[in-house]
Structure formats: structure tokens, C-alpha cells
Amino acid sequence: MNLKRMMAALFACCLVGAALTGCGGKSESSVNKNGNASTNEPTKLTAIFVKHSLTKDVKDMKWLSDLEKKANVDIEWQQISADWDQKKSALFASGEIPDLLFNATKNSDFVQFNGLFEDLSPLIEKNAPNIQKMYSDHPELKTLSTQADGKIYSTPRYKGLWPSSTATMFINKTWLDNLGLKVPTTWDELEKTLIAFRDGDPNKNGDTKDEIPMDFNPIGWSFTPKLLLGSLGLPLSDDVPDGYFTEDAQVKNFYVDERFKTLMQFLQKLYSENLINKEAITQDYSKYQSLARGNGSTAKVGFTWGWETGDRFGNELKDQYIALPQLKQHADSTDELYWSYDYYNQNFGDNAVAMSANSKNKDAAMRFIDAFYEPTVSLQVLFGGMNDTDKGIKDNGDGTYQILPPADPSLDPGSWKWTNTFADNGPMYVADDLKDKVTLGTDMQAVFKEKSVYNDLLAKADLKTNVYPQAFMKYSTEDINTMAMNQANINNVTDQQWAQWLTTKADIEKEWGAYVAKVNRVGLKQNLEIRQKAYDAYLSTLK
Numbered sequence: 001m002n003l004k005r006m007m008a009a010l011f012a013c014c015l016v017g018a019a020l021t022g023c024g025g026k027s028e029s030s031v032n033k034n035g036n037a038s039t040n041e042p043t044k045l046t047a048i049f050v051k052h053s054l055t056k057d058v059k060d061m062k063w064l065s066d067l068e069k070k071a072n073v074d075i076e077w078q079q080i081s082a083d084w085d086q087k088k089s090a091l092f093a094s095g096e097i098p099d100l101l102f103n104a105t106k107n108s109d110f111v112q113f114n115g116l117f118e119d120l121s122p123l124i125e126k127n128a129p130n131i132q133k134m135y136s137d138h139p140e141l142k143t144l145s146t147q148a149d150g151k152i153y154s155t156p157r158y159k160g161l162w163p164s165s166t167a168t169m170f171i172n173k174t175w176l177d178n179l180g181l182k183v184p185t186t187w188d189e190l191e192k193t194l195i196a197f198r199d200g201d202p203n204k205n206g207d208t209k210d211e212i213p214m215d216f217n218p219i220g221w222s223f224t225p226k227l228l229l230g231s232l233g234l235p236l237s238d239d240v241p242d243g244y245f246t247e248d249a250q251v252k253n254f255y256v257d258e259r260f261k262t263l264m265q266f267l268q269k270l271y272s273e274n275l276i277n278k279e280a281i282t283q284d285y286s287k288y289q290s291l292a293r294g295n296g297s298t299a300k301v302g303f304t305w306g307w308e309t310g311d312r313f314g315n316e317l318k319d320q321y322i323a324l325p326q327l328k329q330h331a332d333s334t335d336e337l338y339w340s341y342d343y344y345n346q347n348f349g350d351n352a353v354a355m356s357a358n359s360k361n362k363d364a365a366m367r368f369i370d371a372f373y374e375p376t377v378s379l380q381v382l383f384g385g386m387n388d389t390d391k392g393i394k395d396n397g398d399g400t401y402q403i404l405p406p407a408d409p410s411l412d413p414g415s416w417k418w419t420n421t422f423a424d425n426g427p428m429y430v431a432d433d434l435k436d437k438v439t440l441g442t443d444m445q446a447v448f449k450e451k452s453v454y455n456d457l458l459a460k461a462d463l464k465t466n467v468y469p470q471a472f473m474k475y476s477t478e479d480i481n482t483m484a485m486n487q488a489n490i491n492n493v494t495d496q497q498w499a500q501w502l503t504t505k506a507d508i509e510k511e512w513g514a515y516v517a518k519v520n521r522v523g524l525k526q527n528l529e530i531r532q533k534a535y536d537a538y539l540s541t542l543k
Contacts, residue, residue: 101356
């Protein structure tokens with residue numbers, strides 16, 4: 001073993017510690033000759049869960065301990081909430097991984113570390129009735145979890161209760177009213193509104209310098225001005241990173257689209273007029289959130305993007321804001337309007353749970369995985385336990401359920417969910433027949449109400465021409481490696497360029513041709529060809 005491999009193995013051992021000491025060890029008293037659970041001691045398993053930074057210790061989740069007992073397993077959990085991408089490289093390279101990996105893998109891992117993960121297909125057929133039912137109800141979920149080699153190395157997630165868009169555009173209606181302004185409907189009107197926000201002390205605290213007219217995350221992220229590309233007739237979908245979208249069944253990239261140039265020219269003008277937060281380029285998400293939550297009842301941000309008013313602005317400020325419909329570029333614009341159609345991204349997910357190929361207790365591990373996919377258990381995975389300890393869900397006793405408000409009144413419902421349970425990071429199948437049986441929390445009710453302003457635009461989504469569900473795309477090992485290398489080079493150019501264009505007085509029109517040529521040259525042209533091939537293969541599976 002060379003030094004590099006020795007160091008990787010040592011790091012991996014430190015990472016999982018005692019959790020992996022018995023990895024693959026078999027408790028003979030817990031399984032019978034067929035590998036099924038007996039009435040004796042539970043089967044001991046090890047597991048890693050890559051969780052949200054807010055999520056409490058899983059050992060404090062009663063619904064989870066109840067599930068372990070029901071499946072007759074005893075899980076030794078290792079919980080990771082930061083820097084997993086860096087840590088997992090050493091762990092996976094060591095070849096020693098726990099029995100189960102929750103929210104810890106990507107499709108590329110199964111290619112890069114071939115042989116490390118178990119093909120779950122036979123185990124699902126043998127001992128996973130809930131997953132079988134999920135695949136029968138939604139065959140596309142089986143497609144999602146099946147790799148290019150025809151094997152299933154991890155199970156998916158489906159929640160089906162979420163809307164068809166990730167982001168909403170928000171504007172402070174209180175500020176508009178304080179300044180006697182109407183809700184803007186065009187880019188031109190938005191600019192005039194932002195100028196009034198800058199100069200008119202709209203929060204009425206006597207300080208004309210503490211308002212931020214417009215704020216956003218870096219453009220490649222979810223809550224950004226990239227949504228305004230829909231003003232120009234560009235159909236974004238599934239919140240795909242790195243700028244990819246489809247139009248007329250052709251895979252394209254908005255970073256080299258003329259409409260992106262138009263957007264950047266508009267944003268550059270706003271920035272030069274001191275209408276955009278100077279830290280929009282560099283701020284992390286926590287800073288982005290905290291800034292919008294203002295100071296007590298004093299709002300700081302006028303126009304922005306986010307998930308839902310309570311989540312974005314906090315309980316004290318949320319009522320000041322309204323959802324803003326998509327804007328036209330100009331009053332006389334003839335461009336068809338779109339809003340990003342993110343249904344697949346919001347409701348489907350891959351790589352919920354994977355299993356070590358070296359696990360000695362595969363039947364017990366599969367039984368535990370399958371237990372998560374019983375629909376009422378999945379509700380608890382998503383919203384918290386249905387018991388007096390976890391206080392996540394109320395069982396009404398008539399086949400209906402109510403998502404409870406936060407037991408901690410200092411938290412908004414979204415933060416409470418992420419604190420109290422696995423939330424969106426867990427394995428789940430919230431079956432479609434539960435949709436009419438679950439009363440969602442106030443945050444999700446608000447989400448649907450706020451995002452309803454985009455319903456007409458979202459109805460334009462055509463699954464065969466202008467929706468790009470990236471998670472369903474399958475690639476060869478060679479293509480994955482090629483795209484990853486190319487994308488790193490592409491991002492180095494695009495990230496630097498849009499930031500420079502935003503913050504300087506560069507002549508975007510003059511620089512555009514050379515910029516596009518460079519992006520194509522460093523790998524975009526090849527990536528588009530690879531993605532088009534995979535997208536065409538995906539389209540062939542649609543009826």
C-alpha cells in the first residue's frame with residue numbers, strides 16, 4: 001500500500017471511528033438461516049447520514065428509533081453536517097464504508113468507485129414491498145435510480161406535495177405603499193421602483209442609507225436574477241445548475257445565449273446606480289437570509305427572490321412582502337413569458353440510500369431501507385414524528401393527517417422541519433393518494449398561494465421540448481469525466497465574467513463574441529453534445 005492510500009485509509013477510519021469497527025459484522029442471533037429477522041437480538045448495522053446543519057441528533061428522533069425497532073435493527077449512526085464532499089473522497093478510496101449511506105452518494109460515485117456499492121435490484125425484488133409499490137406507481141422513479149449499467153445502487157425519494165417551482169420573486173408592498181408606488185410590471189418600472197427604494201426612506205426609520213433595493217444569490221444558484229430570463233422567452237427548468245436548459249428539444253446553455261447578454265446589461269445598469277447589494281456576488285446563503293430578515297420590524301431589502309415569505313423574511317417581516325408575477329422587459333415587449341418549471345427537482349430525488357457491497361447483513365439493511373418508504377413513515381421522514389415527543393404530525397384518526405406548527409415558537413415552520421427530522425434529505429415515498437389527506441403547515445400553504453401567480457406560465461411546460469430534468473440523464477464513465485473537467489473550465493470563465501460585467505462599466509456588447517467563443521472552446525460545445533445525446537435517449541423513454 002503506497003503512502004497516499006495509507007493516508008486515505010487512516011482518514012477514513014478517523015471519520016467513521018467506532019461506527020466502522022464492526023462494519024460488516026454479523027449478529028448471528030438476529031438473523032435466521034434465510035437472512036430474515038428473528039425474534040432475538042436486533043441486527044447491528046452501521047450508517048452515515050449527511051444531514052442539514054440544523055438537523056438535531058438522529059438519536060433524539062423517536063420516529064426513527066421506533067422504525068429501527070420495527071425493522072429489528074440496531075443502527076450505529078455517524079452524522080456528517082459539513083464538508084462531506086471532501087471527507088467522502090478519502091472514505092470511499094479506503095474501500096471501508098458503513099453498511100448504509102443516507103444522502104451521501106452521487107451517480108458519479110458509483111462509476112468512480114466501481115464495486116464499492118451493492119446492486120440493490122435483487123434485494124428490492126426479494127425484500128422491499130414498499131419500494132416495489134413505489135416503482136409500480138411511478139416507473140420514472142425506477143428509471144431515476146437505475147444507472148447506465150442497468151443496476152440500482154441507491155434508492156430515490158419522492159414527496160409529491162411540493163409546487164412546480166423553486167423560487168418566487170418578492171417585493172416589499174409596505175415600501176411601495178409608503179412611497180405611493182404601484183407594483184411594477186416591467187423591467188423599466190422595476191428600475192424606477194428600485195431608485196425610489198434607494199432614495200425615499202421606504203422603511204420610514206429616518207435613515208435613507210440603510211435600505212438595499214435589490215438582493216440576490218450568485219447567479220448560478222436558485223434565488224437569482226436568472227429567473228428574469230423568462231421575461232425574454234427563455235424556458236428554464238428544474239433549477240439546473242451551470243446554465244443548461246432545453247428549447248425546442250435542443251439542449252442549450254444560457255451563459256452563451258443572447259438573452260443572458262441582455263439580462264447582464266440590465267443588471268450592470270442597476271448595479272451602477274447603486275440599486276443592487278454590493279455583496280450579492282460573494283455572500284453565502286446564511287448572510288443572504290439574515291439580511292432579508294432585517295432588524296425587528298424594520299425591513300432592509302426591497303426586491304429579491306426566495307422560497308416563501310416566512311422562510312425568506314422571518315415571521316415578523318413576512319407580511320410586508322408579496323409575490324411578484326413575472327415581469328415583461330418593456331411595456332411593448334412581445335416575448336413569451338416563462339417561469340422556471342422545477343417539478344422534478346422539487347418532488348423527485350436520487351441517491352437517498354446506498355448500501356455497501358461488503359455488508360454482511362444485506363437482507364436486514366434492505367428491510368430497514370424499505371421501512372422508510374411506507375407512506376406514513378415517509379410523512380414523518382419529511383415533517384417529523386407522529387408522536388407526542390417529536391410533535392411533527394397529528395394523526396386525526398380518520399386517515400387524514402395535519403402537519404403541526406413548530407413546537408419551538410422561535411422557529412418558522414421550514415426551519416423547524418429541518419431541525420426536527422431528516423426533511424428533504426431523507427428517503428421517502430409520499431404517495432399521491434396522501435395529497436388530499438394531509439393538511440400542510442402554514443408555510444407550505446403560503447408557498448402554494450404565493451407561487452400561484454406563476455401557474456399560467458408553468459402550464460407552458462412541455463416535457464418533450466422545454467423541460468430538462470437533469471437527474472434523469474444517464475452518462476457513461478467517459479462522458480461523466482469529460483463533462484466534469486469541461487465544466488470546471490467553463491465555470492472558471494462564466495463565474496468570473498458575469499461578476500466582472502455586473503460590477504464594472506465593461507462594454508458587454510463589445511466583449512460578448514470573444515466571451516462566447518472562449519466558453520465554447522474550453523468545453524461547452526462538447527458538453528452540449530454529450531448532454532444532447534443523453535437527453536435524446538431520455539426523450540425516447542417518454543410515451
